[in-house]
Amino acid sequence: MDIYKLLRSYLEGSIRQRALKSSWTYKIIKQAVAAQKRHYPWQASHRLLLHTIDQAAAAFLQKGPVVWHNVFFPTEILYGLGAIPFAPEAAAVVATGLGIAGRVLQRAEGDWLSSEACTFHRLAHGCDREGYFPPPAAVVCSSHLCDTAPQSLAATAAYHGVPFYLLDVPHRQDDAALEYVARQLKRITFSLVEALNLDWNGDRFQKALVNSNAARERLLAVNRLRQQRPACIRGEEAHSFIYLILACFGAPGTVEVYEELLTELNRRYREQRRAVPEEKARLLWLHLRPYYPNAIFQILEQEAGAVVVGEEMNYVYWEPLDPERPFYSLARKVLSHHGLGPVTRRIEAILAMADNYQASGVIHFAHWGCRQSTAGLRLLQDALRERDIPFLNLEGDCVDQSKYAPGAVRTRLEGFLEMLL
Amino acid sequence: MNNLMGWLCHYTPVEILTASGYTPYRLLGRKGNNPRAASYLLGNLCPYVQSCLEAALRQELPPLAGVVITRSCNAMIHLANVWPRYGLKGTTLTLNVPRRLDEDAVIYFGLELRRLASELAGTQLNEESLWAAITWWEKQRAAWREVFTSRAAVQCHQSGREIMDALARWQRSLNPGEGEEGTVIINGLARYPCYQNDRRPRLLLAGSILPEELIAMVEECGGLSVFEDSCNGRRLLLAPAAGAEKDPYLYLARLYLGGPPCPRMVGEGEKRYRYWAEAVDRFHIQGVIYHVMKFCDAAMYDFLALKAFCEKRGLPLLRLDGDFSGGNRGQWQTRLEAFLEMLEVQ
Numbered sequence: 001m002d003i004y005k006l007l008r009s010y011l012e013g014s015i016r017q018r019a020l021k022s023s024w025t026y027k028i029i030k031q032a033v034a035a036q037k038r039h040y041p042w043q044a045s046h047r048l049l050l051h052t053i054d055q056a057a058a059a060f061l062q063k064g065p066v067v068w069h070n071v072f073f074p075t076e077i078l079y080g081l082g083a084i085p086f087a088p089e090a091a092a093v094v095a096t097g098l099g100i101a102g103r104v105l106q107r108a109e110g111d112w113l114s115s116e117a118c119t120f121h122r123l124a125h126g127c128d129r130e131g132y133f134p135p136p137a138a139v140v141c142s143s144h145l146c147d148t149a150p151q152s153l154a155a156t157a158a159y160h161g162v163p164f165y166l167l168d169v170p171h172r173q174d175d176a177a178l179e180y181v182a183r184q185l186k187r188i189t190f191s192l193v194e195a196l197n198l199d200w201n202g203d204r205f206q207k208a209l210v211n212s213n214a215a216r217e218r219l220l221a222v223n224r225l226r227q228q229r230p231a232c233i234r235g236e237e238a239h240s241f242i243y244l245i246l247a248c249f250g251a252p253g254t255v256e257v258y259e260e261l262l263t264e265l266n267r268r269y270r271e272q273r274r275a276v277p278e279e280k281a282r283l284l285w286l287h288l289r290p291y292y293p294n295a296i297f298q299i300l301e302q303e304a305g306a307v308v309v310g311e312e313m314n315y316v317y318w319e320p321l322d323p324e325r326p327f328y329s330l331a332r333k334v335l336s337h338h339g340l341g342p343v344t345r346r347i348e349a350i351l352a353m354a355d356n357y358q359a360s361g362v363i364h365f366a367h368w369g370c371r372q373s374t375a376g377l378r379l380l381q382d383a384l385r386e387r388d389i390p391f392l393n394l395e396g397d398c399v400d401q402s403k404y405a406p407g408a409v410r411t412r413l414e415g416f417l418e419m420l421l
Numbered sequence: 422m423n424n425l426m427g428w429l430c431h432y433t434p435v436e437i438l439t440a441s442g443y444t445p446y447r448l449l450g451r452k453g454n455n456p457r458a459a460s461y462l463l464g465n466l467c468p469y470v471q472s473c474l475e476a477a478l479r480q481e482l483p484p485l486a487g488v489v490i491t492r493s494c495n496a497m498i499h500l501a502n503v504w505p506r507y508g509l510k511g512t513t514l515t516l517n518v519p520r521r522l523d524e525d526a527v528i529y530f531g532l533e534l535r536r537l538a539s540e541l542a543g544t545q546l547n548e549e550s551l552w553a554a555i556t557w558w559e560k561q562r563a564a565w566r567e568v569f570t571s572r573a574a575v576q577c578h579q580s581g582r583e584i585m586d587a588l589a590r591w592q593r594s595l596n597p598g599e600g601e602e603g604t605v606i607i608n609g610l611a612r613y614p615c616y617q618n619d620r621r622p623r624l625l626l627a628g629s630i631l632p633e634e635l636i637a638m639v640e641e642c643g644g645l646s647v648f649e650d651s652c653n654g655r656r657l658l659l660a661p662a663a664g665a666e667k668d669p670y671l672y673l674a675r676l677y678l679g680g681p682p683c684p685r686m687v688g689e690g691e692k693r694y695r696y697w698a699e700a701v702d703r704f705h706i707q708g709v710i711y712h713v714m715k716f717c718d719a720a721m722y723d724f725l726a727l728k729a730f731c732e733k734r735g736l737p738l739l740r741l742d743g744d745f746s747g748g749n750r751g752q753w754q755t756r757l758e759a760f761l762e763m764l765e766v767q
Contacts, residue, residue, distance in 0.1 A: 112728060112740070114713065114721045116465060143520050143687075147495045150520070150687040151722035158690060158726075166688045168526065170517040170533075171492045177517075180529040187525075343502040369465065371716065375499035377463045379506065393463070 017131040026057035042237060044261035051253040052243070056094075059086045065137035065196040068156065070149035071246035072337070073142045073167060074330045076321070077189050079250030080208030081198050086134060087247040088124035088156070089149070093291045095127050096399045101292075104130055105400065118369035119400045121152040128156055137196050138162050140188060144169035145339050145372045163195050169334055171341045181331035189327070206323040208250035209330075213320045215249055218258035220316050225265045226309055227356050231275040231282065232268040235308020236297035239289055242313040280305035281420050284354055286312040286364040287373045292401040296394075299410060300363075304417045310357040315349060343376035347383045354389055361390045361420045368397040392416040426541075427488035429473060430497060431652040431683070432518040434534055434673045440554040441541040443486060447592035448473040449653065451481060452634075452747035461507045465716040467496035468745035469630050474500060477508045487512030489537070494685055494719060514540055521688035522678045530674035538670070551669045562658045564607045565591070569655060572647045573704045575619075579610055581626065581636045581646025588653060589633065621645035622764040623705050625697075626654075627727060628712030629684065629720045634747055635712055642757045644764075648704045650697070651712075656681045684723030693723075697730050708737045708764045710757075715744045737764060 019025050030053050033046070040046040059066050067083045069075060071090060078085040095101055104126025109115065111129065113122050127133050139157035141150045143166060150166060157164035165188045170177040193200050222241075226233065241261065248254040283300065285308045290296065300306045318333040338349035354362060362384055366374045377393055384391045394412060397403035426443035428435065435445040450472030458474040476482050488508070490501040492515055505513040517533050519526035538546040568584070591606050621643055626636060627650040636646050649655055659680035666672040681696050682689040700706065709731055713720050724740060731738040739760040743749050 112725060114742075116716055117718060117721050141687075147685075147718040148722075151684075151718055154687045154690060155722055155725060164688075166521055168520045168688070170519070170529065171498065171515070172517060176529060176532045180519075180525055183525050343499070366463075371466055371495045371499070371718070375462050375466045375495065376502050378461050379502060 020060050020132065020134075023057070023061055026053060026061070029053055030057075042233070042261070042264055044257055044264055045237070045240060047253075047260050048240065048243070048257045051248075051251075051257055054253070055084075055248075055251075058084045059134045062134060065198065066134050067192065067196075068136040068139045068153060069247075070141045070146065070153060072145055072149070072334075073140050074185070074249070074334055075247060076208045076212045076250035076326075076330060077185065077192075077205075078140070079211070080205035080326070081189065081192055081196075082201070082204060083137075083192065083196065083198065085247065086136065088128065088133060088153070089120045090243055090247050091133060092120045092123035092127065092399055095123050095132065096291050096401065100127075100132070101399060101401065104132065116369060117152075118146075118148045118367070119397050119403075120367075121148045121369075123399055125152065125156070129159070135160055136162050138165065138192055140165045140167065140192070142167040142169050142334065144171075144334065144337060147371065148369070163191070165191060167334070169340065173335045173341065177335055178328065178331050181334055182327040185330055185334075186327045205326060209321045209323040209326055211252050211255055212249045213323075215244070215254045215258050216316055216318075216320060218255065218262050219245070219314065221262050222258060222265060223310070223314060223316065225262070225269055227358065228269060229282075229358065230272075230279040231307040231309045232265060232273055234275045234297065234301050235283070235285055235311065236301060237275075238308070238314070239285070239311060242288070242311060245314060275307050276301055276305050278305045279307055281360045281417075282307055282309045282358055284308070284310050284312070284350070284357055284359040284362045286350065286362060287370070288313065288367060288398050289365055290396055290398050290401075290404060292399070292404065294404055294409070295406060296409060296413065299413045300417070304421065306361070306417060306420060308363075309359060310353055312350065312353065315353060317349065339372065343379050346376070347380050350380060351383060351387065354384075354387070359389070361392070361416070363392045363394055363416070365398070366393050366395045368395075368400070368403060390416065390419050425483055425485045427482070427485045428490075429470070429488075429500075430491040430493045430518070431657045432491050432493055432677050433489050433516065434537070434677060436551065436554040436558050436673060437534060437538045437541060437546070438489065439558065440546055440551040441538065443541065445592075446483065446485065447653075448476065448482065448488070449589060449592065450745055451476040451479075454746055461503045462496075462499055466499065467494070467629075467717050468715055468743075470496040470500045472745050474503065474508060477504070482509070485509055485511050487514060489514045489516060489541075491516045491518050493518045493683075494717075496717075512540075519678060520686055522682075522686070522692075526678060527671060527674045530678060531668065531670040534670040534673050548669055555669060555672065559661070561591075561604070561607070563661070564604065565658050566661075568607060568610055569648075569658065575705060580640055581624075581649060582633075582640050583610065585631070585633055585636050585646075585649060585654065588657065592653070592657070619645060622707045622761060623647045625650060625700055625704065625706045625709045626712065627651065627697075627709065627723075629714045629717045629723075630745070631712055632743060632745055632747070634750070635710075635741065635743065635753065638750065638753055639710065639757060642754065643761050644708070644710075644757070648700045648706065650681070650700065652683060655700075656683060684719035690726060693726065694730060697727065698734075701734060701736065706736065707767075708739070708760065710739045710741060710760070713740060713742045715742060737767070 064084045066086050107126035108122040139153050141153040154164050244254050317338045318336040321329040338346050424443050425446045426438045427448050438445040455471040455475035457478045458471040492498045501515045624644045625648045626646050631651040662676040682693045711724050
C-alpha cells in the first residue's frame with residue numbers, strides 16, 4: 001500500500017490544511033496502515049509507521065504544546081517534559097512524499113529564501129508558511145553541525161511569535177564545554193516548563209533518559225548484527241529507521257520499534273535469509289539519501305548486489321546517559337557527535353565503521369546546500385584512498401526531485417561499481 | 422622572526438595576538454576565482470573563505486607565523502580543517518565563539534580566550550601586556566568610531582569607499598610598536614575634503630563581508646555609503662565595553678560578544694534589529710543595499726530579517742548576490758542604477 005497515495009487523497013484542493021487538523025484523517029490512515037500489517041516485509045517498519053502517525057496526530061491535533069526542534073537537539077528533554085516534539089526537517093521529507101514539494105519550494109522562493117539554502121529548510125519554511133505544519137508553542141535548536149537550522153528555526157519562532165531557545169554547542173569536548181552545554185540544557189528545560197506552563201515531573205524526565213538508553217542498546221545490537229556477513233537487511237530498508245535517531249530518542253515507542261527490528265533481524269540471521277541473493281560488495285552510506293522515488297538502491301543492491309550494510313546516521317556515537325545526572329549526560333551526548341570539532345574525528349569514526357561493517361566501498365550523498373557534511377570530504381577521500389577503500393561522492397538533493405537526473409546518477413553508480421566489483 | 426599572525430573573523434581578539442608578540446594580519450581574500458581552493462573545500466562554500474585559502478595556496482600572502490581561525494560558521498570550521506594540511510606552514514589555532522550573549526557564554530568565551538593566549542604565547546600571557554594591548558586597540562577603535570559617527574552629519578563626511586579603503590589597510594600589519602600606523606591612517610581620513618551640500622542618496626550597506634568594489638560601484642553610480650554593516654565595516658569596531666572587569670579575558674569576552682552582532686548570533690536577533698534602527702535614524706538612511714554572499718547561510722536568513730525591518734520602516738531595499746570574486750559588475754551596475762534612480766525620484 002502506498003501511504004503517500006492515501007494521504008494525498010486527503011490533502012487535495014482547498015481542504016488540504018484542514019485535513020491535517022482533522023482527527024479523522026489520522027484514524028483512517030492508522031486503520032488503513034494497521035490493516036496492511038502483513039504486507040510489510042519488516043514488521044518493525046510497520047510499527048515505525050504507526051508510531052510516526054501517532055506522533056504526527058499528536059502534533060497536528062495539538063494534543064499538547066508542540067515544540068519544534070532540529071534533528072541534532074537532544075529530544076530526550078522534550079519527551080521528558082511531556083511536550084510534543086516536531087522536527088520540521090524530518091517533516092519536510094513527508095512533504096516530498098506527498099508531492100507538494102514543488103509548490104512549497106515556490107513559496108519559499110517567493111519569500112526570498114535563496115535556492116542556495118538547504119532544501120530541507122526551504123521545504124520546511126514553505127510548508128509552515130502555507131499552513132501544512134502545526135504551529136509551534138516554542139522552538140528549540142542546537143547550533144552544532146548545521147548553520148542553517150538555527151537561522152531557519154529562529155526565523156520560524158519570530159514568525160509565530162513564540163520563544164526560541166538556542167543550544168550553543170562548542171567544538172571542543174573539554175570540561176568547560178561540558179559545563180557550558182549542561183547549564184544551557186538545564187536552563188532551556190526549565191524555561192520551557194515556565195513558558196509552556198508544563199508540569200515538571202522528575203520521574204518522567206528520568207524515564208525519557210532510561211528510554212533513550214534502552215533504544216541505544218537495541219540500536220547497538222542491530223548495528224552489531226548488520227556487521228555480520230551476509231547482510232540480511234538492505235540499506236534501503238534500514239534507512240527509514242534513521243528517523244528514530246534524529247527525532248525520537250526518549251520516546252517509549254522508539255524502544256519498541258528497535259526491539260521489533262532486533263527480533264526480526266536475529267531471526268533472519270539465524271535463518272540466513274539474505275538481503276540479496278548474492279552479496280558482491282558491502283557499502284557504507286554517509287549522510288542521508290533522496291526521499292523521492294529513485295533508482296539508487298535498486299541499481300546498487302538489487303541489480304549489482306552491492307548492499308548498503310551501514311549508515312553513518314545510524315552510528316551510536318555517545319555513551320549511555322545517566323538518569324541521575326540528566327543535563328551533564330545529555331551534554332556529553334551532544335558533545336560526543338563525531339561530526340563536531342575537527343574533521344579528523346568524523347574520519348576516524350567512518351574508518352572504524354568501514355572496518356566494523358567490513359565495507360568495501362563508501363558512498364556519500366552530497367545533499368545540495370548541506371555544507372557541514374560536504375565541505376570536508378577532501379580529507380575523508382584522502383584517508384579512504386590511503387586505505388584503498390573506493391569512495392563515491394554522489395551529488396544530489398534529498399528532497400527536491402527536480403534535481404534528480406536518473407541517467408547521470410546511473411552512470412556514476414555504474415562507474416563506481418565497476419571499480420568495486 | 423616572522424611575526425605576522427593571520428586572522429579572518431572579526432570575533433578574533435587581536436589584543437591577544439598583539440600581547441603575544443604577533444602582528445595581527447587580516448586575511449581579506451583576493452579577486453578572481455578560486456579553482457585550487459575549490460578542490461580542497463568541496464561543495465558550495467563561502468567564497469570569502471575559499472578566496473583566503475586560494476590566496477594561501479597561491480602563496481600570495483606575506484609569510485605568516487600562523488593563522489587564528491574562529492569556528493564561527495561552517496565555512497570557517499572547514500577552513501580550520503584544511504588549512505594545516507593544504508594551506509600554509511605555521512601554526513593553525515582555532516577558537517570557539519559562542520553564538521549567544523549571556524553570562525555563561527561570556528565565561529565560556531573567556532576560558533577559550535585564555536586557552537588561545539597560552540597557545541599563542543607558549544606560556545601564561547603577562548596580564549599587564551594584555552591590558553596594554555587592550556588599551557591600545559580600544560584607543561584605535563574609539564578613533565574609528567568617531568570617524569564613523571561623523572558620517573551621521575549630513576554635510577561633512579568621507580565617502581564609503583575612502584572609509585573602507587582605510588579600514589582595509591588598518592586591518593593589516595598593525596602593531597603598537599610599528600610607528601602608530603593605525604593612528605596615521607585614521608588621522609589621514611580627517612584630511613579628506615568635506616562633501617558640502619551632498620544630495621546623493623544616503624545608503625546603508627549590509628552583508629557578511631562587503632566587497633570593496635561594491636562600495637566603489639555604489640558611489641560611482643551616484644549613491645553615498647554612510648554605514649557599512651559588515652565584518653569588515655562597522656562590526657569590526659565593536660562597541661565600548663560596559664562596566665569594570667578585572668579579568669582581561671572576561672573583559673575581552675564581553676567586548677567581542679557584546680559588539681554589534683554578526684548574523685551568526687542567532688540568539689541576538691532583537692539586538693540586531695535595534696542596531697539597524699539606530700543606524701537608520703542616526704545616519705538618515707534613505708535606502709538599504711544587502712550584499713548576500715553566495716552560500717552564506719547566515720546572510721541568507723539575515724536578509725529576510727532585514728527585509729522585514731525595511732518593510733516596516735518603509736525603506737527601499739536592494740538585494741545583490743555576489744561571490745567575492747570581483748565579478749557581477751555588469752549585473753550589479755544595472756540594478757544599482759535602477760535602484761538609485763528610484764531613490765532620487767522618491
